[in-house]
Amino acid sequence: xxxxxxxxxxxxxxxxxxxxxxxxxxxxxxxxxxxxxxxxxxxxxxxxxxxxxxxxxxxxxxxxxxxxxxxxxxxxxxxxxxxxxxxxxxxxxxxxxxxxxxxxxxxxxxxxxxxxxxxxxxxxxxxxxxxxxxxxxxxxxxxxxxxxxxxxxxxxxxxxxxxxxxxxxxxxxxxxxxxxxxxxxxxxxxxxxxxxxxxx
Amino acid sequence: xxxxxxxxxxxxxxxxxxxxxxxxxxxxxxxxxxxxxxxxxxxxxxxxxxxxxxxxxxxxxxxxxxxxxxxxxxxxxxxxxxxxxxxxxxxxxxxxxxxxxxxxxxxxxxxxxxxxxxxxxxxxxxxxxxxxxxxxxxxxxxxxxxxxxxxxxxxxxxxxxxxxxxxxxxxxxxxxxxxxxxxxxxxxxxxxxxxxxxxxxxxxxxxxxxxxxxxxxxxxxxxxxxxxxxxxxxxxxxxxxxxxxxxxxxxxxxxxxxxxxxxxxxxxxxxxxxxxxxxxxxxxxxxxxxxxxxx
Numbered sequence: 244x245x246x247x248x249x250x251x252x253x254x255x256x257x258x259x260x261x262x263x264x265x266x267x268x269x270x271x272x273x274x275x276x277x278x279x280x281x282x283x284x285x286x287x288x289x290x291x292x293x294x295x296x297x298x299x300x301x302x303x304x305x306x307x308x309x310x311x312x313x314x315x316x317x318x319x320x321x322x323x324x325x326x327x328x329x330x331x332x333x334x335x336x337x338x339x340x341x342x343x344x345x346x347x348x349x350x351x352x353x354x355x356x357x358x359x360x361x362x363x364x365x366x367x368x369x370x371x372x373x374x375x376x377x378x379x380x381x382x383x384x385x386x387x388x389x390x391x392x393x394x395x396x397x398x399x400x401x402x403x404x405x406x407x408x409x410x411x412x413x414x415x416x417x418x419x420x421x422x423x424x425x426x427x428x429x430x431x432x433x434x435x436x437x438x439x440x441x442x443x
Numbered sequence: 444x445x446x447x448x449x450x451x452x453x454x455x456x457x458x459x460x461x462x463x464x465x466x467x468x469x470x471x472x473x474x475x476x477x478x479x480x481x482x483x484x485x486x487x488x489x490x491x492x493x494x495x496x497x498x499x500x501x502x503x504x505x506x507x508x509x510x511x512x513x514x515x516x517x518x519x520x521x522x523x524x525x526x527x528x529x530x531x532x533x534x535x536x537x538x539x540x541x542x543x544x545x546x547x548x549x550x551x552x553x554x555x556x557x558x559x560x561x562x563x564x565x566x567x568x569x570x571x572x573x574x575x576x577x578x579x580x581x582x583x584x585x586x587x588x589x590x591x592x593x594x595x596x597x598x599x600x601x602x603x604x605x606x607x608x609x610x611x612x613x614x615x616x617x618x619x620x621x622x623x624x625x626x627x628x629x630x631x632x633x634x635x636x637x638x639x640x641x642x643x644x645x646x647x648x649x650x651x652x653x654x655x656x657x658x659x660x661x662x663x664x665x666x667x668x669x670x671x672x673x674x675x676x677x678x679x680x681x682x683x684x685x686x687x688x689x690x691x692x693x694x695x696x697x698x699x700x701x702x703x704x705x706x707x708x709x710x711x712x713x714x715x716x717x718x719x720x721x722x723x724x725x726x727x728x729x730x731x732x733x734x735x736x737x738x
Contacts, residue, residue, distance in 0.1 A: 277520070277523070280519070280520070280523070281516065281520070284513070284516045284519065285513065285516075288512075288513070288515070288516065289508045289509065289511055289512065290508055292508070292509070292512070293506070293507070293508040293509055297506070306515065309515065310515065310518060310519055310522065313516075313519045314519060314522055314523060314526075317519075317523050321714075321715075321717075321718045322711075322718055322721055322722050322725075360507070360509075362509075363507065363508065363509025363510070364509050364510040364512075365507040365509045365510070366510060367507075378502065379502060379507075382499075382502050382503070382506075383506075397503070398503075398506075401500060401503035401504055402503055402504060402506050404504075407479070422476060422479040422480055423476060423479075425479055426472060426475035426476040426478070426479045427472060427475075429475050429496060429499060429500075430463075430468060430471050430472050430475055432499055432503075433471075433492075433495055433496060433499055434468075436495075436499070437495075
């Protein structure tokens with residue numbers, strides 16, 4: 244290959260359920276906050292769970308933060324200004340709750356042998372080849388070697404498809420810093436996979 | 444891996460203010476950064492690296508979220524119900540204790556007095572209940588209290604200014620203009636109550652906005668907007684950007700809240716009291732807040 248193909252990333256916004264979000268906002272505006280919250284939890288509960296689990300690398304803490312995230316969302320729903328998607332807003336709340344937790348508990352920086360797939364009850368597709376499964380599991384381990392700040396931004400960018408600007412607003416860093424952090428993280432991850440014998 | 448274990452090449456690569464020392468890492472880092480910046484014309488250090496990063500991006504974009512699970516949602520709803528239950532009981536207890544807190548000026552006992560109250564009566568100073576967490580300055584609040592209908596100010600929150608500088612000119616007057624007795628049904632069935640005309644006037648040296656919310660009996664709705672004066676609003680009887688004032692007749696007995704904020708606000712034009720108050724406070728815009736009751 245003489246020229247790099249553009250990296251494959253989730254298309255911008257493809258994880259945002261526009262129709263579902265409109266329904267949530269409609270319910271909230273109609274004063275049906277509880278119904279709105281239920282719909283919101285159905286829409287993004289699993290994504291928030293997975294994000295927090297990977298971020299905190301502790302299942303119990305992740306579940307606790309998920310609960311706090313949606314309680315906060317309920318309290319803030321009526322003031323939601325629609326300057327971002329509900330999904331981005333939720334991730335922002337989750338991020339703030341996670342930072343609060345980090346200040347109290349350094350658990351997330353231990354980077355132990357936490358089994359993300361076991362915690363999330365991930366069922367690999369039967370068609371997944373052994374090598375791909377090994378690469379995916381190795382990637383989960385490699386994510387654990389990043390600092391929390393870097394891991395959070397990388398996940399928001401590469402897994403959630405957020406823009407650098409959105410991430411910068413969430414983590415209160417200039418978007419240029421976010422770009423540098425993500426590019427360094429990608430370098431680290433590639434090297435980590437290679438060390439595990441799963442690079443090219 | 445602990446922070447100590449992370450020392451070495453990894454720690455170096457996470458340092459954001461310097462490029463990696465290793466030339467190959469440096470070239471890769473520069474290319475990755477260019478890619479993040481959208482500079483797609485920057486060539487990768489090698490085709491192999493480009494391919495590896497393409498695959499890495501694919502893996503990161505398809506991280507599994509795991510088995511769908513809704514079992515936790517009931518716990519969130521239960522927590523919310525408990526919190527709202529506590530809030531409701533606190534509100535109920537505040538309401539039940541309100542009469543002892545509200546100042547009822549002498550001679551204002553509920554009497555079937557249909558005599559119109561004097562117009563723009565110099566009023567007694569209303570009680571001020573300071574809240575420790577809110578910045579404020581001494582502001583004279585006048586409220587009409589000379590008639591049977593005009594009950595007192597229950598809560599007052601006020602502040603110097605959003606910038607923190609005191610404004611001697613800041614003043615909110617709630618003045619009873621007239622009162623008419625009628626037999627009410629919405630507030631206390633069969634009880635005589637009085638609908639009153641009020642003039643609510645804010646004096647402030649800069650552009651400001653006034654909103655009036657009906658708090659009771661609309662408590663379940665968190666307070667509904669019933670009048671607004673934003674300088675050019677049709678509901679303003681005396682429109683002035685720097686001196687918003689409106690004349691307001693409550694449509695039913697109950698508690699009302701006047702909130703003045705700095706500037707002509709684009710904040711939540713149809714918001715309830717609760718939502719508007721939260722947003723205005725978050726934006727550090729509230730100048731003064733005052734409750735009053737129409738009986």
